[in-house]
Amino acid sequence: MSLAGTGPRRDGPARGRPRSEAVERAIVEGVMKLLEDGVPLAELSIERIARTAGVGKAAIYRRWTGKEQLFVDVMRAAEPPDPELPGTSMRDDLVVLLESLRLRGLAGRTSAILHNVRAQMKSSPRLWTAYHDTVIQPRRRVGLDVLRRGRDNGELRADVDLELLNDMVVGPVLVRTVLRPDAELPADLAERVVDTLLQGLRPS
Amino acid sequence: MSLAGTGPRRDGPARGRPRSEAVERAIVEGVMKLLEDGVPLAELSIERIARTAGVGKAAIYRRWTGKEQLFVDVMRAAEPPDPELPGTSMRDDLVVLLESLRLRGLAGRTSAILHNVRAQMKSSPRLWTAYHDTVIQPRRRVGLDVLRRGRDNGELRADVDLELLNDMVVGPVLVRTVLRPDAELPADLAERVVDTLLQGLRPS
CATH class of the missing domain: 1.10.10.60 (Homeodomain-like)
Incomplete structure (x- = not known):
């Protein structure tokens, strides 16, 4: 922890x-x-x-x-653990990462402690920075690594901006968990976001 | 206003x-x-x-x-006006809507009044609800209408969930403007998000 x-x-x-x-x-x-x-x-x-x-x-x-350091560890202990990546494909790894984000969002809705501590953290810039640097930033790096492997494997177009793509993967789930706390978080959300992104929106 | x-x-x-x-x-x-x-x-x-x-x-x-009602009008007056949609295609309308979201995000960074009022609004659930219902919700409806027209026109696959798609369009920009206030908001962000979504991530 x-x-x-x-x-x-x-x-x-x-x-x-x-x-x-x-x-x-x-x-x-x-x-x-x-x-x-x-x-x-x-x-x-x-x-x-x-x-x-x-x-x-x-x-x-x-x-x-x-x-500050103690509280950051408390936050980590209150959250679901980081997931193991299957490593079978970029698609599968992205689904697992996004599913973990969805579960964390659900936990934040049902766990009063997580909800309160997150809200209180935001009112302390020092604490928020510590939380960002030691919890959020490493998760972001894992997502970028998965995308980079996908680009190297040929699962991903070579011309995409990985930083932007990472925001495109997590954005829809974060919008629902953080900005619209009454939005639905259905069980297949992670798969649908990743597969829609891969396939694109144009009719085939 | x-x-x-x-x-x-x-x-x-x-x-x-x-x-x-x-x-x-x-x-x-x-x-x-x-x-x-x-x-x-x-x-x-x-x-x-x-x-x-x-x-x-x-x-x-x-x-x-x-x-509450007066403050909601003050918020609207402090924000950039809602954009005119070109109506030439779903793609163009989405780019204009997303560009307006990007500009609003930039305004929130540079305008102390916007920044403070938004922060203060969030601490008042009644005020936040009023702002949500009268400012955010109508904008969301405009985005959904654009997507619906695109689906009816054949610009969009017929099988996509429009609510989810809307979150996929606005998510990356909201993540940067609201959740990562130090993230870049480059001038071509709106176009890149929309075109990447349309094209999909798989190599062609």
Whole structure:
């Protein structure tokens, strides 16, 4: 659940791994519990988090350089995990990536914690930047890699702008999940978007 | 600048049109001036708006049923006007609609008033709903009409879901304007999105 540069610090005094992971999980779950209880992000002090998790403040500072980094890991823990790519074709990989985006959108609708934390994150530019750099940006890179492989394989026209194409793949799903929270997210949405994009809109 | 059901009331005592329009404009510009001065939306009382515009409170109540309706008209006045559709083809109409969305996105980046009012609107569910119903929803309907004509003309495959297609047209531009405010919005973005969608991604 942690990310290079933001997750647990590896330079602290080494302890047994299982015990250390249990402490980490207790801290992340402590933050989640406080958020579920409706405590605003801005009021979550390290002291309060430590008390809820039943650990000392030092246990938090040993693992995270600050609250921002801890919250980013909490967000990741609350979200569905990143998917495994089948690797059978660009088309299949895109469908899996987009399906995961759809599921994340559904989770954001049903999980109060995800919904609230995302909304609160946006009001803190520092936190939003940290979330963007460590969660959104790497996902975007995975999508671009899939498209680049497709172009190299000949599954994709050679003349397309991959950055634009990535926005064309995720755009319709993001519009529905983020901008129109009452829009439908049917089970076949990912497949339909990818296949419509591949085939094009002109009559054959 | 006004909309059926939300704009100036037509049932009040009729006055000379030019004078009435000048009053209407003074009121809308009064709200803009207050917003430009940094007054939060929540603190804009009808009394303060009337004082800034140099009119009586009754002049406002004669024209708008409430603050929400007035603010929606202010938003419309601050945005670029809706475009004229060339009507030459579905492709051309889509490019014009999408270009207008791109320009609106650029305006939102450079106009502090647009940016702030949009942000403040989102924190008021009632105001956001009014804005959605009277500004966003009609634009969406125009896009769907263009696609429907294209399907009837044979410019579009007959088997596509028009609602989904609309999200596929606007999605990439909305992702860049709303979700990634530092993304590029190049001059040929609208054309590239529409032509890529029409042609499809497979090598020919």
